[in-house]
Amino acid sequence: MDYMTNHHEETIVALATPNGIGAIGVIRLSGTDAIRIANSVFKGKDLTQQPSHTIHFGHIVDNQVVLDEVLVSLFVAPRSYTRENVVEISCHGSVFILESIIKLLVKRGARSANPGEFTLRAFLNGQLDLSQAEAVADLIAANSKASQQVALQQLRGGFSNQLQTLRNELIKFASLVELELDFSEEDVEFANRDQLKQLVLDTNRVIGSLIRSFELGNAIKHGVNTVIAGRPNAGKSTLLNALLNEERAIVSHIPGTTRDTIEEVLNIKGINFRLIDTAGIREATDTIEQIGVQRTMEKIAQTALIIYVFDAVQISVNELNDDLRSLERPGVTILAVANKIDLLNEAQLLSLPGSENITPISAKNKQHIDELKARIYSSAVKDQLTGDETLVTNIRHLEALQKTEDALARVLNGIDHVTSDFLAIDIKQALHYLGEITGTVTTDDLLDNIFSKFCIGK
Ligand SMILES: Nc1nc2c(ncn2[C@@H]2O[C@H](COP(=O)(O)OP(=O)(O)OP(=O)(O)O)[C@@H](O)[C@H]2O)c(=O)[nH]1
């Protein structure tokens, strides 16, 4: 889509509430003619004469036929979400009524909105920057308290402000370096190299910490896959049930009970952990179990958090160490859990293999389940979350930050040996990538990619 030259004058219309039956449905119009078009189908006060931020009761009529009794909210440009004239019509939430009214508005000159087009206009009209526009989508998709908070922080501009500050500093330097280019014959130095070095180091420290925040940001936004693995009969399914506090998985004394993987979401302090109960790992006794074990291995290979459960009564130290070694991979956290401690006497409890890295529990009696939950949580969230830190949650932002970091590393490497023109190129590259995040630098492809993922009406 050609965003830059998009016909802004066109008034767009879409259903802003979900498709389907509801108590009310809201139709949103935005554009120069929004109020005029709404007024042409409205029986009540003359909407074109009403002040901004007012609500009006009346009827939507199509050639004298009343379609619905509605409330119309007016937002006069630029005091609206899109900075254009915006009208929101609250109707009764019948699919038929809503469709009829939208059709009527299209007949009177509005155009059906594309996905994300309201937010796109808000961006193009300077109401939001690009990362804030993306936060709107995240906020709507947020399914936990933590993901809602992170999106809200981004929407409020926390991330944007931080990037803008970095950009402004770099721009100052870039212009000094450029100035040197104009005087290249005279061998002058306007941009102090030591100061530039310091600036690049400071900037990269901030960028580095933003890059590192992605792991947590991503966990908050998308949840954390958590595989429960171990030998047959160790009590994996019993543990799943205990963590969920519901009888979700079949438990039996027969080894090899769980065949297929079972997934359920457990929310711990606002973060979603996708628990995956798996078939116990052993030489399978039949084809179905074999497939199950294979699935277990696939899940283990894809996950960064494994709860390894073992039967504290049955397992030997060697077996335990073998199991742990076979699960170890770079970037993977293994939480070892000694289960069935209710069957152990005091002495056996004290001689449990391993150390403080093992959480002793009784899944059956729901003993120490809260301690385990705390360990699961802190494996994803290392520091206390305050709710207003900036976390990178978007892969596009992560990539742009990594490219910025690379460009700045080139600046740093070149400071003492390269000429101003090369230095200027690398600083400009860094600025370019930073600008991509907030949308100071955009292309149609980039915008298309972002806004086409929105749903219609946003
Ligand atoms: N005493 C005691 N028994 C337990 C405990 N946890 C599980 N069990 C028993 O151990 C047996 C196996 O439990 P499951 O949860 O089915 O074990 P699993 O690891 O899912 O087994 P598979 O699905 O076959 O791999 C059942 O008889 C459970 O009642 C526990 O904490 N204490």
Ligand SMILES: [Mg+2]
């Ligand atoms: Mg099981």
